[in-house]
Amino acid sequence: xxxxxxxxxxxxxxxxxxxxxxxxxxxxxxxxxxxxxxxxxxxxxxxxxxxxxxxxxxxxxxxxxxxxxxxxxxxxxxxxxxxxxxxxxxxxxxxxxxxxxxxxxxxxxxxxxxxxxxxxxxxxxxxxxxxxxxxxxxxxxxxxxxxxxxxxxxxxxxxxxxxxxxxxxxxxxxxxxxxxxxxxxxxxxxxxxxxxxxxxxxxxxxxxxxxxxxxxxxxxxxxxxxxxxxxxxxxxxxxxxxxxxxxxxxxxxxxxxxxxxxxxxxx
Numbered sequence: 688x689x690x691x692x693x694x695x696x697x698x699x700x701x702x703x704x705x706x707x708x709x710x711x712x713x714x715x716x717x718x719x720x721x722x723x724x725x726x727x728x729x730x731x732x733x734x735x736x737x738x739x740x741x742x743x744x745x746x747x748x749x750x751x752x753x754x755x756x757x758x759x760x761x762x763x764x765x766x767x768x769x770x771x772x773x774x775x776x777x778x779x780x781x782x783x784x785x786x787x788x789x790x791x792x793x794x795x796x797x798x799x800x801x802x803x804x805x806x807x808x809x810x811x812x813x814x815x816x817x818x819x820x821x822x823x824x825x826x827x828x829x830x831x832x833x834x835x836x837x838x839x840x841x842x843x844x845x846x847x848x849x850x851x852x853x854x855x856x857x858x859x860x861x862x863x864x865x866x867x868x869x870x871x872x873x874x875x876x877x878x879x880x881x882x883x884x885x886x887x888x889x890x891x892x893x894x895x896x897x898x899x900x901x902x903x904x905x906x907x908x909x910x911x912x913x914x915x916x917x918x919x920x921x922x923x924x925x926x927x928x929x930x931x932x933x934x935x936x937x938x939x940x941x942x943x944x945x946x947x948x949x950x951x952x953x954x
Contacts, residue, residue: 701742704770708766710802711798712803785830800931841894872930876934879934912924
C-alpha cells in the first residue's frame with residue numbers, strides 16, 4: 688500500500704508540475720490558464736495530447752517543438768521533476784499530517800514562481816491569494832482557531848516589516864530595493880511557518896522562523912546571483928523562489944531550528 692501511495696504522489700507531482708509550469712508562463716503574459724489547450728510558446732501551434740506528457744514528451748521530442756523545432760525551455764521539465772520530487776519528499780518527511788499539506792501548498796506556489804519570477808520577474812497576486820486561503824483552510828481543519836489567528840497575525844507582521852524595509856531601502860538607495868511580490872509572499876510564508884504554542888510567544892516564534900527562512904533565502908540568492916548572474920536591468924534578483932525554498936528548509940528541519948530559536952529568545 689505504501690508503494691502505491693508513493694507512486695501516486697509522484698505521478699500527481701508530475702501532473703501538477705506541468706500545470707504549474709503552464710500557470711507560470713500564462714499568468715504573466717495575461718493568457719487564460721484554463722480557456723485554451725497547451726500550445727508552443729514560439730509558434731503558437733496547439734499541442735497534441737502526447738506532446739503534453741510530463742517529462743516524457745520533452746525527452747521524446749528531444750527538447751524541441753514538434754512543429755517549429757525551436758527549443759523547449761528546460762525550466763518546464765525541471766519544474767515537473769522538481770514538483771514530483773518535492774511532493775514525494777513532503778510525504779516521506781511528514782506523512783499525511785498538517786505539515787505535509789503546508790509543505791505541498793508552499794511547493795505549489797514555488798513551482799509557479801520558479802517560472803514566473805525567473806523568466807518574467809513576476810509573482811502573481813492570484814497565486815499568493817489562493818495559496819494563502821488554502822493555508823488558512825488547511826490550518827483551520829487541523830488547528831484551533833486561536834492558533835490559526837496567531838499565524839495570520841504573524842503573516843501580517845512580516846508583511847508590514849518587509850514593507851518598512853522596502854520603503855527605507857528605496858529611500859537610502861534611491862531605487863527599488865525589494866519587489867512588491869516578495870513582500871506579499873513573505874506574508875504568506877508567515878502564515879505557513881509556525882509554533883504550536885498559544886499566545887504572544889507563538890507569534891514571536893513564527894516571526895523568527897520566517898526570518899530564518901529569509902536569511903536562508905538571502906544566502907541561496909546571493910550564491911545564485913554570483914554563479915548565474917541572473918538580474919533584471921534594475922539589478923533585482925528573482926528572489927521569490929529562494930524565499931519559498933528557505934521556508935521549506937525551515938519546515939523540513941523544524942525539530943532542529945525551533946529549539947535553536949527558543950534558546951535565542953529564552954523561552
